[in-house]
Amino acid sequence: MISTIVKRTFTLARFYPNKGFSRCFSSSLDFHKVSNLEVTNKLEFVETKAPTPMYSAMDKTGKILDKENTPTLSKEETQAAYRNMLTINLMDQILYEAQRQGRISFYMTSFGEEAVVGTALALQKKDYIFSQYREGVVFLQRGMSIEEMMNQSFSNQYGHGKGRQMPIHYGSKELNLVTISSPLATQIPQAVGTAFALKREGNGSVVICYFGEGSASEGDFHAALNMAATIECPVIFYCRNNGYAISTPASEQYKGDGIVGRGEGYGIKSIRVDGNDVWAVYTATKMAREYAEKNNKPVLIEAMTYRVGHHSTSDDSSAYRSKGEVEDWSKRDNPISRLRKYMESKGWWGNDDELEAKSSLKARVLKALAEAETAKKPSINDLYAEVYDTIPQNLADQLQKTKSLAEKYPDYYKINEFKS
């Protein structure tokens, strides 16, 4: 039933301009033409519309519902993406346990949201990525290694960011992965600014910016979407609507038609997709990318999914939702098993492949963990470096004091753990 509605109301052609895409305005209402508005004598408030349907490409058994939605990726590309989904899932399991054992200070899993890898498949290397924190698989797909992510999470001397930020705050200049920060939604207007700069460079790069449905309640979300529309910036806003912001259910987060319902108000072309369907995510992002690049305009994608794991290692989600609810979701619909079924139906994957992939990936994750854990922490100099481009006198003085204290009390400060 649902799939027929989706097919009828949401063919992908609607995503292109001048091809029947009527839900969102392609140009804004000009205030000076307000006299041209149709006048009504009927006193009537604007009614809330029916919820926007959710675009789906493949059903829960991995079957493509409409030939038009057939993914164009090769067997090898699909397998690689699938292996990245397995990898993030394994890293999540292992690093979650490592945090429970006190070996790292903090962790956040992305259980149930691995289909976000579909966005990375649709992007180009020159595109910039601004993340929130639950998009680790995108980093893998872009080319960040397990070892690099492990080094960051263990705050050792080899990790990006020199051990200064909490685990999973990844970043890589080389891969155009802008370093993650904890304050929610701050990256959204920044992504717009970067998209504007890239537009000026004129090499066809776009920006994607991920955030959760909770973050979309921040003022920065509003600022960003409005600026992207008015200044005309090639940016894809990708909202992971997973139903919860820590303990707050989406029903306490907004009363409108989710996040996608807001796009129209900003004059932004918008779409709601099945966030557990890697092909729906991929195809929508691919079209959004083409549209953004060609028109220098923003696009909003709302991906419906479910946060299967706890919010973070500092959260016990059973305090606010039932175990049954979580189990229902993970059994009924899981982005990894859905893609696996698709691959099996094409003869691209079997039980042996699954066993081999899981065991080899697990071995690599465990090896990376052991190496990251035993590596030295960064130098104490790195506490004071890079606050500014050069070290001002007050920081140089503070560094000297810290160093001489550390040398005077080496055991107390465990200076052997740090690079000399």
Add this chain to the structure above:
Amino acid sequence: LGVSEGPTKKMNMCQSINNAIRTSMATDDKAVVFGEDVAFGGVFRCTVNLAEDFGRERVFNTPLTEQGIAGFGIGVAAAGHTAIAEIQFADYIFPAFDQIVNEAAKYRYRSGGEFDVGGLTIRTPCSAIGHGALYHSQSPEAYFSHTPGLKIVVPRSPIQAKGLLLASIRDKNPVLFFEPKILYRSTVEQVPEEDYMLPLSKAEIVKPGNDITILGYGSQIYVLENAIQLIERDMPGVTCELIDLRTILPWDVETVVESVNKTGKLVISHEAPITSGFGAEIVAEISKRCFTKLESPINRICGADTPFPLIFERFYVPDIVRCYEGIKETLQY
């Protein structure tokens, strides 16, 4: 001044700021100017004719959102471009506080130097104007001075404004550039037409003296200059050393220490409220560094610990009478 003998042009501070932005845009294709109402020239006329000369692609209005302007500017700078953002009044910078303090200031540090927003400069008009009341008069520099990673600059004249703004725009760190708006039209100087910069984190001794060090910045320098004239008239033989701090963060400790070690007395004056104002930081550092040379307590002559009022402005600000009395009191301690 430290600038060469080239041709000069009579400019007020608006014009010198306009000239600095113009110079930076002409020498840097990646520089863009944006904010509320900047395209038609700005509500204080600081960006006049820039859109005409450089195009709307490089000089453009944003929607009315300070957090958006700051976040957008950070994004422009993170891509390696030069973002010259304007916040219409310093009083309205607080919606952008999170973007400035949590994001801009920490970008380089948190990414291990892989990303930075050194290309970001936020200009904003600040300080008293005679009738600005609560939200067109504030001097919020101390809020930001508690934030490692930022630079904060306040000019006092057209020549300074051009040199310091060009240095701020080209500095490889995010800079907040506070422009005392009362000086926009009231100060006029022969400003060099050439491209020049004045160093950041460097105070300037405006007037040398031997008996007391007087420290201020921005428009307060003129109040202090007048108070000093009266002091030196009424107390023959006394000479005051006047220092313009120019950069609030990171500030020039050495120049102040050297002066206080010579004079043994220090008076600090700023318009912002006294409690936890930037003067408090200077008192703490100078007390520590010049303890044995100080001959009197360091005196602060500042704004009242109240919101900035409309009809009571003359009683609120550290005006010439309060500065005169305060300096005299310290000299006679």
